[in-house]
Amino acid sequence: MKVKFFAMAAAAAVLVACNQSEMKPKEGYIGPSDLKVQDGLMTPELLLSLGRLSDPQLSPDGKTILYGVSYTDIAQNRSVRNLFTIPVEGGDPTQLTMEGKSVSGARWAPDGGSVFFMQDGQLYKAPYSGGKLGKWEQLTDVPGGIEDFSLSPDTSQIMYVASVHSAVEVPSDTDPMLDKAEAYATEDLMYRHWDHWVTEIPHTYVAALGNGMVTEGIDILGGSDVLYQLPNGPFPDIADLAWSPDGQYIAYACKKLEGKEYAFSTNTCIYIYCLETDETLQLTFEGGYDTHPVWSPDGSSLAWLSMERDGYEADKVRLMVADIIYPEMSLENVRDLTAEFKYNADGPVWASDSKSIYFASLVEGLEGIFNVITEGETVITRLTSDTLWFDFGSPFGVLQDGTLLTTYASMDFPTELVAVNDYAVRQITYENEHLLSQLDGHETEARWLDTVDGQKMLTWVLFPPRFDPTKTYPAIEICLGGPQGTLSQEWSYRWNYLLMCHQGYVVVLPNRRGTTAFGQPWCEQIYGDYIGLNMQDYLTAARDIKKEPYISGVAACGASYGGYSVYYLAGIHEDMYDCFIAHAGIFNEEHMYMTTEEMWFPNWDNGGLGEGPEFGGIRQGGSPWSNLPKAKRHYDNSPHKLVTKWHTPILCIHGGMDFRVPVDEGMAAFTAAQMMGVPSKLIVFPGENHWILKPQNALYWHRSYFDWLDRWMKPAEEE
Numbered sequence: 001m002k003v004k005f006f007a008m009a010a011a012a013a014v015l016v017a018c019n020q021s022e023m024k025p026k027e028g029y030i031g032p033s034d035l036k037v038q039d040g041l042m043t044p045e046l047l048l049s050l051g052r053l054s055d056p057q058l059s060p061d062g063k064t065i066l067y068g069v070s071y072t073d074i075a076q077n078r079s080v081r082n083l084f085t086i087p088v089e090g091g092d093p094t095q096l097t098m099e100g101k102s103v104s105g106a107r108w109a110p111d112g113g114s115v116f117f118m119q120d121g122q123l124y125k126a127p128y129s130g131g132k133l134g135k136w137e138q139l140t141d142v143p144g145g146i147e148d149f150s151l152s153p154d155t156s157q158i159m160y161v162a163s164v165h166s167a168v169e170v171p172s173d174t175d176p177m178l179d180k181a182e183a184y185a186t187e188d189l190m191y192r193h194w195d196h197w198v199t200e201i202p203h204t205y206v207a208a209l210g211n212g213m214v215t216e217g218i219d220i221l222g223g224s225d226v227l228y229q230l231p232n233g234p235f236p237d238i239a240d241l242a243w244s245p246d247g248q249y250i251a252y253a254c255k256k257l258e259g260k261e262y263a264f265s266t267n268t269c270i271y272i273y274c275l276e277t278d279e280t281l282q283l284t285f286e287g288g289y290d291t292h293p294v295w296s297p298d299g300s301s302l303a304w305l306s307m308e309r310d311g312y313e314a315d316k317v318r319l320m321v322a323d324i325i326y327p328e329m330s331l332e333n334v335r336d337l338t339a340e341f342k343y344n345a346d347g348p349v350w351a352s353d354s355k356s357i358y359f360a361s362l363v364e365g366l367e368g369i370f371n372v373i374t375e376g377e378t379v380i381t382r383l384t385s386d387t388l389w390f391d392f393g394s395p396f397g398v399l400q401d402g403t404l405l406t407t408y409a410s411m412d413f414p415t416e417l418v419a420v421n422d423y424a425v426r427q428i429t430y431e432n433e434h435l436l437s438q439l440d441g442h443e444t445e446a447r448w449l450d451t452v453d454g455q456k457m458l459t460w461v462l463f464p465p466r467f468d469p470t471k472t473y474p475a476i477e478i479c480l481g482g483p484q485g486t487l488s489q490e491w492s493y494r495w496n497y498l499l500m501c502h503q504g505y506v507v508v509l510p511n512r513r514g515t516t517a518f519g520q521p522w523c524e525q526i527y528g529d530y531i532g533l534n535m536q537d538y539l540t541a542a543r544d545i546k547k548e549p550y551i552s553g554v555a556a557c558g559a560s561y562g563g564y565s566v567y568y569l570a571g572i573h574e575d576m577y578d579c580f581i582a583h584a585g586i587f588n589e590e591h592m593y594m595t596t597e598e599m600w601f602p603n604w605d606n607g608g609l610g611e612g613p614e615f616g617g618i619r620q621g622g623s624p625w626s627n628l629p630k631a632k633r634h635y636d637n638s639p640h641k642l643v644t645k646w647h648t649p650i651l652c653i654h655g656g657m658d659f660r661v662p663v664d665e666g667m668a669a670f671t672a673a674q675m676m677g678v679p680s681k682l683i684v685f686p687g688e689n690h691w692i693l694k695p696q697n698a699l700y701w702h703r704s705y706f707d708w709l710d711r712w713m714k715p716a717e718e719e
Helices: 046-051 259-264 497-502 520-524 533-546 561-572 590-594 599-605 628-638 639-645 666-675 695-713
Strands: 002-007 052-058 066-074 078-087 105-106 113-119 120-131 149-150 157-165 200-208 241-243 249-254 269-276 278-284 290-295 302-307 317-323 332-335 347-349 357-364 366-375 378-381 404-411 411-422 424-427 442-450 455-463 475-480 508-510 551-559 580-584 650-655 681-683
Touching: 002 157, 046 695, 052 105, 052 200, 052 411, 052 599, 113 149, 149 241, 149 580, 200 695, 249 290, 249 302, 249 551, 259 442, 259 561, 259 599, 259 639, 269 290, 278 455, 302 347, 317 357, 442 497, 442 533, 455 497, 455 533, 475 533, 475 695, 497 508, 508 533, 520 681, 533 551, 533 561, 551 561, 551 695, 561 580, 561 639, 590 599, 590 628, 590 666, 650 666, 650 695
Parallel strands: 475 508, 475 551, 551 580, 580 650, 650 681
Antiparallel strands: 002 442, 052 066, 066 078, 105 113, 113 120, 149 157, 157 200, 241 249, 249 269, 269 278, 290 302, 302 317, 317 332, 347 357, 357 366, 366 378, 404 411, 411 424, 442 455, 455 508
């Protein structure tokens, strides 16, 4: 079945007006791009020049939205974020800051008369009136700086995140004279995480505001010798901590484990800290991730997100709620509001009457907003249309008439602010209209393909601008990372499908087994079966597009688990694909198990499923030395064991600071391809992690990606 949708360029082609009042740009300021589009086609330069809107906040009177936009200067190889406001009804945005250093975390004061924000690791406050910020007042001078903050409801206190020394030893710990030596010593696991050596970990502090400059606060974990992380790494998020409405308590999510136990477990629990007594109570205990606690406005209930099974990072995300019993601060009437809802919940937001909760969920390939009643019979209502091809975020505000203020995006444009009421969508911001309106439109299809076992698989297909079915085009099939995740209408700056189709490619996006927006059985099938049905799903999508008379050939490209998929497909595809690109891909599963950092992931995913033998007091069912049949099958079929069947050109890309899938995986794959006489190329970004983030590196990445595809997928006369 095919459902067609035409993504048309915006009608207006002018830069949206912005009131900058009388401000003058500070040194280093970066503003919106005035790039001119050639021939109506998207380019990597245009992609990196788009403004990136984030963190919207509704004013207390419900009339104004405060938000930030980051702009990039490729020549300077950096981005700067500044603050804006816009009326809820839309109109011209007003620029509040024109700084040369990023401003972040902006929050309204309760009376709307001032704004709190961060710059250079410290907290500031400025009066707000008439669409302008007044003189800045610095509120903190914490040594080493703060990484994030949250204000108490009456702004009399601040909760902030700062770093403390971890258990990883550096030379100056043993001898201060060795301050120029660089080494890391450890006697336990989790000594590195994502892209950094774990010499420091985040802790959360509380301090009073209004009594002079804040230089230190009370560590709610009990002191710098406590080696738990709060918020949890590798991407600490202040949303895992929440003030009670009366400001007397803080609910927080924390994985109170260290070393090997931390590396093998996802058991993150909910706690409540009492500011008056400095005491902490644990509210949840066994299981997997419990995160994102949020108090009801009346303080009677607490909601949070929860995964049931320890060690399983892709378990169903449930929306839990419980009654708070005072003064004991215990939970009663704990219930799963999404027990009969087969999809994951995200971003819970309480309604103002404390009787229902809004949340976001990816459902059948699209992210929508839902509402669930918290008392009595559970009723879940979808509040955004499932016929509009947009991904909506959780609401950041609800107006008196029930209108939701939220964000949306699609494969055709990045995040914008919108208002939603009775399925109708009204766009508020037009941050990138002056650039995107210069692009030619294109066609997208949603195809539901029959899989080899008789199920249906959603596959998005994007066609180039000015597509002519009487001509021929090369196709790119995207192998999704994760392996959990969803190819929805989400906009990406790393793998941008609009950019790909604008380079003259048909882009094929199969939501193969393991994707998360189609119910837990579809998601869980992939565990212990990396080489099975999901690989057949890729081949199904490739066969489907290849039978079209307008397709000249198909390339397979992917990152992380998508890179694994590329390496594996290279050994089994015969002649289905004409070209491969693997970014940060897993090549040798045995070596990967012993060099990655979050051990719970391969321990479960590689066939352990939370079972298997114990070694060193830790269950390791997904290890190379496991006796479980699925684990043995998994390692026996690692992509590196199929290299003698490789014969198709392949590009291997990797970041040198990638500690999730270490760089030697990419180097080993390239070496194997070279040894097999396969046309191949290796690109290593020494200072990048699992993603390529620095502007000039990203531009080189995109150019290299298309250079390789064009070399093998387009006839010489078309290059």
